[in-house]
């Protein structure tokens with residue numbers, strides 16, 4: 153394909169003008185040249201920046217965003233939200249999940265996410281039995297990713313218990329459970345069929361609540377025997393109740409326990425890690441593991457506040473995810489992260505710290521580099537050997553006009569909700585043009601059918617909301 157030409161681009165930490173990027177037929181960047189000419193190249197007007205990785209998604213939850221926002225006389229919490237979520241997913245079949253995921257992924261890519269780590273635990277049919285093809289749901293996720301033209305790290309998820317100490321799963325969890333052998337089989341099957349370059353298969357352990365120490369160890373060993381650097385994700389320390397339960401079970405806090413008992417290293421991604429003390433903060437940073445922060449979901453669920461400044465000072469890696477998808481924009485996530493810290497500390501520019509540097513740049517640098525590590529893919533940079541995942545910002549957009557350099561990133565993050573993303577290329581292929589996903593019409597129609605049917609067909613959620 154012809155080279156791509158951009159008026160300016162953010163390349164490996166530097167702003168450059170008149171940039172030509174060559175992407176091969178497999179979607180990999182083969183060369184990047186600066187101060188060149190557009191001759192013979194395809195000119196994409198605007199400012200090119202790397203696509204942003206999204207390290208945490210439960211795609212089906214997109215369809216319930218906005219449906220859990222009513223008060224209750226007993227007080228609403230994460231745990232009551234979870235009950236509503238269990239009720240909601242009872243109605244979801246594979247075609248519905250595919251339609252929801254495709255809609256979600258087109259929305260995510262339109263805002264600048266080009267690679268998504270799908271923490272995939274909706275495995276079984278509504279009665280709790282595996283589908284005839286046990287990875288039916290996983291294949292639907294991959295198909296949705298293909299429709300949206302986005303990169304994926306799919307993480308089949310081990311889910312065995314309802315609480316610490318291997319408590320039996322409750323009824324609402326029957327669609328998640330599988331034996332360790334079955335789940336490792338899912339990783340192998342999906343890995344064997346994965347599209348080279350665009351899909352990576354990893355392993356998720358749902359949480360320390362859902363996985364016993366023995367299961368954790370067998371699953372991690374088996375996954376690493378298949379792929380020594382396989383990405384491993386786990387929800388950890390999201391809620392204080394989980395911290396208390398872990399202390400009661402083991403005498404240790406969740407992250408403390410994990411660091412002491414699991415081979416945590418830079419291929420691990422600790423989702424949330426909200427409730428961590430100073431020892432745990434330093435412990436995570438030392439391993440090189442990535443903390444997967446999901447700021448709008450964490451705010452929506454009332455999880456608590458991650459000790460950002462302490463983790464920043466320890467040199468820890470982090471990335472962002474959209475988790476339940478109440479927010480779907482990378483800049484929305486990093487802005488929420490920064491604003492929550494400002495509110496808590498009554499100071500400004502927390503991510504930048506004491507150095508006179510751009511907060512937007514620091515936030516996005518983490519999202520790019522930590523995100524690439526957590527997805528286990530060569531992404532997050534516009535450089536040879538990386539994927540041709542490129543977000544193009546419109547420099548004439550009201551939020552960006554007159555800006556240059558890092559001010560563009562600060563204005564993208566901190567200048568409101570109206571997105572200046574004009575085009576998005578994934579693996580060198582144009583999937584968003586002039587702010588619109590190339591398959592938006594058909595994908596939106598299929599989703600609308602599902603959303604309307606769910607709206608008419610979820611009495612348990614509807615009843616609760618009418619209270």
Ligand SMILES: [Zn+2]
Nearest residue numbers: 210271387475
């Ligand atoms: Zn999650």
